[in-house]
Amino acid sequence: MSQTIRFFLNGQKQEASVRPDTTVLDWLRSGPRLTGTKEGCAEGDCGACSVLIGDPWFDDAHHEGAVHYQAANSCILAMGQIDGRAVVTVEGLKTEQLHPVQAAMAENGSSQCGFCTPGIVISLAGLAAQRSAAGAGLSAQGSAAGAGLAARKTQVTDSDIHDALAGNLCRCTGYRPIVEAARKVGNATIAGPHVAAFAKIEPRKTISAAGSTFHQPQSLNDLLQLRKEMPDAILLGGGTDLGVALADYHSDWSEVISLARVRELRAMRETENHLSFGAAVTWEEILAGIIEYYPSFATLIRRFGSTQIRSMGTIGGNIGTASPIGDGPPALIALGAEIELASLSGHRFLALEDFFLDYRKTELRADEVIASVSIPKPVEGQEFRVYKISKRYDQDISTVCAAFSIVREEGQVRSARIAFGGMAATPQRAPKAEQALVGSMFDQRAIETCASAITAQFKPLSDWRGSAEYRLQVAANLAERFWRDVAGETVEVMAL
Ligand SMILES: Cc1cc2nc3c(=O)[nH]c(=O)nc-3n(C[C@H](O)[C@H](O)[C@H](O)COP(=O)(O)OP(=O)(O)OC[C@H]3O[C@@H](n4cnc5c(N)ncnc54)[C@H](O)[C@@H]3O)c2cc1C
Ligand code: FES
Ligand code: FES
Missing domain, CATH: 3.30.465.10 (Uridine Diphospho-n-acetylenolpyruvylglucosamine Reductase; domain 3)
Known part of the structure; x- marks a missing residue:
């Protein structure tokens, strides 16, 4: 049993000793003080808290790997859910230069008060990264996904941009300048760990800290065994329903069984x-x-x-x-x-x-x-x-x-x-x-x-x-x- 959660944070290996039911947003802002990630609604609606979550994905045909990034709401995401994964916040997008999305937003005057801007930049950077991966021959398809079921797409259309922004509220700039900035970007990669590096942060079976225990079974049989032993434990899929209660009502999850890594x-x-x-x-x-x-x-x-x-x-x-x-x-x-x-x-x-x-x-x-x-x-x-x-x-x-x-x-x-x-x-x-x-x-x-x-x-x-x-x-x-x-x-x- 481990007491820490291991993941990559903005490219660096990180170990967090924190209750696994702490929200990623709370930890980011109060732990490493990455305060670019904002709290707006705290229930998955406004996108101000968006971060990128990276997972190693493999192309079935070529066995080549790449890190697949997708935007998620950190306000309803529990720390246990990022064990073994990569997290990129708005601070981590910039390398020596601004990320192309950041540069385009700045050049285009796409931000006024700026509260929504980090979340919007993250969503658009996620879109640009997915298109880059598709261009490199890695489709939007996880290693667990069956062949032939996934779409492969490299071009960014206006519909993709609107889709990427549908979960991000901006109350003052208006979306036209934001969409215009997005059109200028196209594809862009995320500077982060290579897929092979994920071997260093292999997810643990059980993480337990300060009275909250997070189980991550990897096979259906292990899951069913745990379920039999702990019928009252929280069964956690993606947490987009359960996470709202976690964030809104500060509910405690003493025992969680996560389904996210069960192969079947x-x-x-x-x-x-x-x-x-x-x-x-x-x-x-x-x-x-x-x-x-x-x-x-x-x-x-x-x-x-x-x-x-x-x-x-x-x-x-x-x-x-x-x-x-x-x-x-x-x-x-x-x-x-x-x-x-x-x-x-x-x-x-x-x-x-x-x-x-x-x-x-x-x-x-x-x-x-x-x-x-x-x-x-x-x-x-x-x-x-x-x-x-x-x-x-x-x-x-x-x-x-x-x-x-x-x-x-x-x-x-x-x-x-x-x-x-x-x-x-x-x-x-x-x-x-x-x-x-x-x-x-x-x-x-x-x-x-x-x-x-x-x-x-x-x-x-x-x-x-x-x-x-x-x-x-x-x-x-x-x-x-x-x-x-x-x-x-x-x-x-x-x-x-
Ligand atoms: C901002 C926002 C927008 C949303 N929009 C929509 C929408 O447009 N349409 C819509 O239908 N829903 C919507 N939802 C609700 C939610 O996203 C969906 O219901 C989603 O599919 C829940 O899946 P999850 O994996 O996140 O569930 P979780 O939150 O992980 O779990 C939900 C419940 O299902 C149980 N559960 C999970 N997996 C299993 C399993 N394999 N076996 C048994 N029990 C299980 C859990 O124990 C829990 O009781 C929205 C939620 C938010 C926060
Ligand atoms: S704070 Fe609004 S979606 Fe997370
Ligand atoms: S720039 Fe103010 S909310 Fe979007």
Whole structure:
């Protein structure tokens, strides 16, 4: 058992003797006093606390390695989560010269009060580094990820820049000068440790300091053993849900089991008919894998928090948190996803809709973990769309999320799956609305019956995001939107 957390900080090997549930932001500012990293919201929303997290990634074909950097919110990241990784703060970007993003921001007058600037520079430096790695032949693909699932891209588009900035709030400069600076940068590497150096900071199995213990199992079997021994320990995916409570309510994590290094949970697999994602695969990785098959799902994932949230938040965490307004479950249910629950007693598989029992209550037993999620690949005649209705396009919680999937044969609907978030205490299927479509031609009459069935089934709550009446109206309207989209009248698909 170790009492220290080992990592690279701005290129230098570092050992921190600190409770592993201390937030990285608190440690950076109060330990080494790297105060360029700011605290704004302390809940993952504003990006002022952004840092780059580097991991060694390998190209499966050539076995060449490179350090893959991605932006993360240090306010909701626990110190235990950076053990064995590299952290780059805004102070570490500058070498003898300013980093190209810093230079472009300064030359372009892209900063006024400057509070948001370090976070913005970090996000753009992360984008530039990923593009450099892609240019060098290392794709946005982790060593644990299955071949053929990741996207490889070298050019930076305006859409990439907007995406990289979606999690960074600037209240005074305005985004035009920031985007203009970003356009001037293109690709740029991060000065940091070589991939081989990571051998010196191999992650420890257990770190314990001042009453907080952080376990990092590397195999599913070790994880399940720990889970059996410690059913009350916090099961930590990316911590984008749990980290908010850590930062906001200063909750103590006395015993944590991290899933981030469990090989089986980090795997992505593609078979003839299915895509399978280990529960600890992040949304950013899923985005790269799903876009080819379900572009509408990719568009939804692109609106999932921000790059900082997607680079840490996992599919298992989104399901495990069992929020009635989580975005993953409605899409996954409509696609017919199945989840694998694992314990030392064995593995069981169930349709995702059967996992959610009541508000934040699930089928998961105390000794179990969600191990993987399997999604059928599209079949001939299938149409799938998912819609997220929220007050803002980016970085916002759904008021209603609706997912529709049909399979047609000669114009007639052979099967239908429809699921909603934000309409009940759990993500739910709409069986009567599905029945309204099956066996009919996919026409206006069928869709009107389907919309009426949706209105009849749900009794949503009113809250500050939307009234019950609004939710019902929107949910019914989305059925019509689906029909119009399939007819080719409107399209909302992410640009590649
Ligand atoms: C700023 C911000 C924006 C967000 N935007 C969105 C959004 O647009 N849409 C959306 O749906 N969500 C959003 N979220 C919520 C969150 O990012 C997601 O739910 C994410 O997928 C959670 O994954 P995680 O790995 O970070 O979960 P964690 O925080 O690690 O865990 C969440 C819960 O799941 C449990 N858990 C994790 N993994 C497993 C497993 N394998 N087996 C069993 N239980 C497990 C944990 O014990 C915990 O109870 C946002 C959060 C923040 C802070
Ligand atoms: S302080 Fe706002 S995202 Fe971390
Ligand atoms: S420059 Fe002031 S908040 Fe962005």
